[in-house]
Amino acid sequence: MPHALQMPAPGFQAIILCGPGVSLNTFTSNAEEFPKALIPVANRPMIWYPLDWCYRMGITNIHLITPPSSAKAIEAALSQNPHLTSLPAPTADILAPKGLTQTSGTAAVLRLPEVQAVIKGDFLVLPCDLICELPGESLLEAWMILQGGLGGASLGSHDYRGPKMGIGGEKGGRRGGLGVWFETNSENSVKGEETDFVITTPLEPPAVMPPEGSLRSSISRLVYSTTADSLADITEEKKTFPIRHGLIRKHGRIRMLTTYREAHIYLFPHWILDMIMKNDTIDSISEELVGWWAKAGWQDGLADKLGLKQVLEDVEDRDREPASHYSGLLEEEMDLSSLSTTCTSDLKPKRKKEQRSTFASRVSTPVPPSVHAPIEGQKLIVPPILAYIQPATPAAPLIRRVDTVATLLSVSLRLAKLDSVDAVGRSGSSPFAHAHKIAYPGGIAQRSTFTKADCLLAENVTVEEKSVIKESVIGANCHIKSGARLTRCLLMDGVVVGERCQLTGCILGRRVQVGRESVLKDCEVQEGNVVADGTDAKGEKIMVFEGFEEDMDKSLDGGGYDDGFDGAGGNEDAFE
Numbered sequence: 001m002p003h004a005l006q007m008p009a010p011g012f013q014a015i016i017l018c019g020p021g022v023s024l025n026t027f028t029s030n031a032e033e034f035p036k037a038l039i040p041v042a043n044r045p046m047i048w049y050p051l052d053w054c055y056r057m058g059i060t061n062i063h064l065i066t067p068p069s070s071a072k073a074i075e076a077a078l079s080q081n082p083h084l085t086s087l088p089a090p091t092a093d094i095l096a097p098k099g100l101t102q103t104s105g106t107a108a109v110l111r112l113p114e115v116q117a118v119i120k121g122d123f124l125v126l127p128c129d130l131i132c133e134l135p136g137e138s139l140l141e142a143w144m145i146l147q148g149g150l151g152g153a154s155l156g157s158h159d160y161r162g163p164k165m166g167i168g169g170e171k172g173g174r175r176g177g178l179g180v181w182f183e184t185n186s187e188n189s190v191k192g193e194e195t196d197f198v199i200t201t202p203l204e205p206p207a208v209m210p211p212e213g214s215l216r217s218s219i220s221r222l223v224y225s226t227t228a229d230s231l232a233d234i235t236e237e238k239k240t241f242p243i244r245h246g247l248i249r250k251h252g253r254i255r256m257l258t259t260y261r262e263a264h265i266y267l268f269p270h271w272i273l274d275m276i277m278k279n280d281t282i283d284s285i286s287e288e289l290v291g292w293w294a295k296a297g298w299q300d301g302l303a304d305k306l307g308l309k310q311v312l313e314d315v316e317d318r319d320r321e322p323a324s325h326y327s328g329l330l331e332e333e334m335d336l337s338s339l340s341t342t343c344t345s346d347l348k349p350k351r352k353k354e355q356r357s358t359f360a361s362r363v364s365t366p367v368p369p370s371v372h373a374p375i376e377g378q379k380l381i382v383p384p385i386l387a388y389i390q391p392a393t394p395a396a397p398l399i400r401r402v403d404t405v406a407t408l409l410s411v412s413l414r415l416a417k418l419d420s421v422d423a424v425g426r427s428g429s430s431p432f433a434h435a436h437k438i439a440y441p442g443g444i445a446q447r448s449t450f451t452k453a454d455c456l457l458a459e460n461v462t463v464e465e466k467s468v469i470k471e472s473v474i475g476a477n478c479h480i481k482s483g484a485r486l487t488r489c490l491l492m493d494g495v496v497v498g499e500r501c502q503l504t505g506c507i508l509g510r511r512v513q514v515g516r517e518s519v520l521k522d523c524e525v526q527e528g529n530v531v532a533d534g535t536d537a538k539g540e541k542i543m544v545f546e547g548f549e550e551d552m553d554k555s556l557d558g559g560g561y562d563d564g565f566d567g568a569g570g571n572e573d574a575f576e
Helices: 048-056 068-080 106-111 113-118 136-146 228-238 245-250 272-278 285-296 308-313 315-319 405-416 550-555
Strands: 013-017 061-065 093-095 123-127 130-132 177-183 196-201 219-227 255-268 385-389 399-401 468-470 485-487 502-504 519-521 536-538 541-543
Touching (some): 013 106, 048 130, 068 093, 106 113, 177 285, 177 399, 196 228, 219 228, 219 285, 255 285, 272 285, 285 385, 399 405
Parallel strands (some): 061 093
Antiparallel strands (some): 177 255, 196 255, 219 385
16 A cells, blocks of 8 residues: 555544553553553554554554553653654653543543643544554544534535535534444454444435545434444344434435444544533443434433534634634635536525625634624534544455454464565555564574564564474564464564473463463463463463462463454453
C-alpha cells in the first residue's frame, strides 16, 4: 500500500484512550510499568499505530488519556523508544486526570474536567489498540464534505440548518459525527471476536458526484447501534427483535448488520461534550452515546430527554463561539450545490431576521442570535451520526482492534507478512512495513531455517544452529537456542527459548525463559516467567499469582495455569 500523502493540519484534535488493558492481563498485570499502550504489535509499541495514523493525516494536536499510574511509563516510552521517537514533532501530550480509574467508561472519560478543558473544537476519539490501514485523510474529507461545513455540496439534506461553508473546528455548525465499522467475518477473522448490531439507512443522493476513490458510497446514516450481547439479551427477553414504528416511518429503507464491529474511530463535533455533560447516565461511547444519538434522530421524545434541544439551540452557547465562521468576509450563507451546472439549488429564502447589512464587509461583525434560531414551531432536527461501513472485500485495508490475545497474535503475524521497505521501496510499501525483515542478519546462524516472507526479527536477535522459525515475530534481544522450533509465535523483548523447544501459536511476554525441551501450544506466558525444563502445556496461561505460596508455584512448573487461549475479551467499551 502506498504511503499516505502528508496532509495540511485539518484543525482537528485527537484524543487517544490508553487504558490498563484488562483483556490482555497476562501481559499488563503490572500496568504501572507496562500498560496496554506499550504492548508490542509486530515489534512496535501498540500506541505507535494510532499516533502514526494521526500524523499521516495531518493531525498533530494529540492527547493521550491514561490513568495516573501509567503516565510515567508512557512518558518514558515517548522519549526513549526508537519507534516512538522517530514519529514527527510535536510529541503527543499526556493527560492523566485524577478522577480516571481503570473502570471508567469511555464516555465518562470525556466528562472529566481536565479532558473537557483541552478539547477546543471538533475532535477525533481513538483507542490505543487501533490498527488502521485506511487513510485517515479520506475519512476527514468525507466528514468535512458531509458534515463539516461543506454539507450543502454533497449531503443534500433539506433538514440541514448548519453553515453551508465553513472552517473546521468551530462549534456552532451543529454538524453531525462519523464512526467506523469493520467486517469481522473475513479471511483474517479471529474466532470469538466481538461484534456489534447496527442498523443504517442510505443517505440522499449527492448533489455533486464524489470523485473516484471517495468513501462516500460506503457511508450511510446510523439509526441504531448496540453490542451483540445486548442484542442477545433483548431477543431472549422478547423472543424477537422489536422494531419501532417511528424508525420505519422515518426511514423506509434500512440495513441490519450483525458481523461488523465498531473500530472506535469517531469524529465528533464539539457540541457532543455538552450532550455528555447533560446526561450523567451516558457511560460508554459506542453503546450509549452513539446509540442514543442515532435513535434520537427518529425516536419521538428521545432528543428532548437527552437535552439536545438546549444543546443545539441555546443562544447563549452560540454567543460564545468563535466569530471567524461568520465574519463579514462572507455576506450570505453560501450553497455550494448552487455553483454546480448539473443540479438545482434547494436553498430556501432567508427570513427577514436573517438578512444582514452588507456595509463594512471587511470588518468582523457579531452573529445575531436569529441566524441559527429555530423557526417557531419547527421540529428539532438532530444532526446525524454517520457510519462508514467497510466493504467486505479481500483487498479492503486492514482495520482491527488489538484488544484480545487472539487478535494480538493474528494482527502481528499479518503485519509480519508485509514487504519490507528495503525490498519494495518506500513508495511501494505499507505504512506499517519495517525497514528490514531481519534487523540483525549477523545474529542468524547459517545452519538455521526461517521463512523470511512471513517472519519478522528485531534488533539483536540471535538464532543458533538447527533452529526452525516459521511465521513468527521475534522481539529485540531474544535468544533462540539450537534445535528450537517456533511456528506462529509472538515473542516480546528479551525472551530466551531453550534447546529443542517446540512452540506453536504462543505469545511470550518480556524476559520470559523457556526451559529446554519444553512443548507449548497456544499458550500465553507472563513477563519474567521461567518455564521449567520439559514443560508440556496446551492452551494455558502461565502466570505467577500474588498470594500463592512458593511451593505451589514450583508444583506448577514455574507458574500458575489459568483458562485456555480463547481470545475472549471483556466489556468492549470499558476504558482499556
